C-alpha cells in the first residue's frame with residue numbers, strides 16, 4: 605500500500621499552511637496540459653502556446669479597433685501591422701491579469717532622436733505603458749527608454765536590438781484592485797525584453813502619464829483593452845498573444 609501511495613502521492617503528510625492540500629497530496633489536481641509555443645527568428649515569428657488567445661497572427665486585425673472605435677487603419681501586410689499616423693489601436697476584448705507576448709520592430713531607417721525615434725507603446729488595460737522606442741544608441745530620459753514603465757521605472761538594462769530588427773516583450777501584468785474609491789492592491793508588472801529580465805514585479809504608481817506623477821486617485825476596473833500607441837513613427841508589430849492568469853489554485 606505504502607508503495608502504491610508513494611507513486612501517486614501521500615495522504616499522511618503535513619498540511620501546507622493556508623492550503624487545503626497536504627505535502628505531495630495524492631488528491632491535488634494535476635496542472636492543465638499546455639503545448640508550448642516556439643521561439644521566432646528575425647525572419648519568422650514564433651508560435652503561441654496552445655492555450656493562448658491570439659490577438660494578432662500577422663494578417664487578421666479584426667480583433668482590434670482604431671480611433672473612435674472604427675476599423676484599424678494601420679498597414680497590415682507581410683505578416684505585421686505598422687503604425688500609420690491614424691491613431692492608437694486597441695483590442696475589442698478586455699484583459700486584466702495576464703501574460704502577454706508581443707513582437708515589434710522600430711523603423712530600419714533611423715529618423716529623429718530621443719523620444720522622436722521609433723516611439724510607440726504597449727498599454728496594459730489601456731492605461732499602463734511599457735515604452736516601445738528605438739533605444740539602440742539613442743539617449744533619452746531613463747524612464748522613457750525602451751521597455752521603461754513609462755515615467756516611473758527605467759528597465760534594469762537596455763536590451764535593445766538594432767533598428768529594424770524584431771524584438772520581443774514578454775510581460776506579466778497584475779491589475780490593481782480597488783474597493784469603492786480605495787486602492788487595495790497596486791498593479792505589478794514584470795517585463796522580459798528580448799529574453800532579458802528588465803522589470804521584476806515592479807509596483808506601478810498608477811496609470812501612465814506624461815510629465816506628471818502617476819496616481820491611483822481615479823479608480824478603474826480590473827480589465828481593459830490592450831492598446832498600442834501611434835506616436836507618429838512607423839513601428840511594426842507581429843505575433844501578439846495573451847494568456848489571462850486564471851488564478852493560482854486552478
Ligand code: MG
Pocket residue numbers: 723724725735736833835
Ligand atoms: Mg510611447
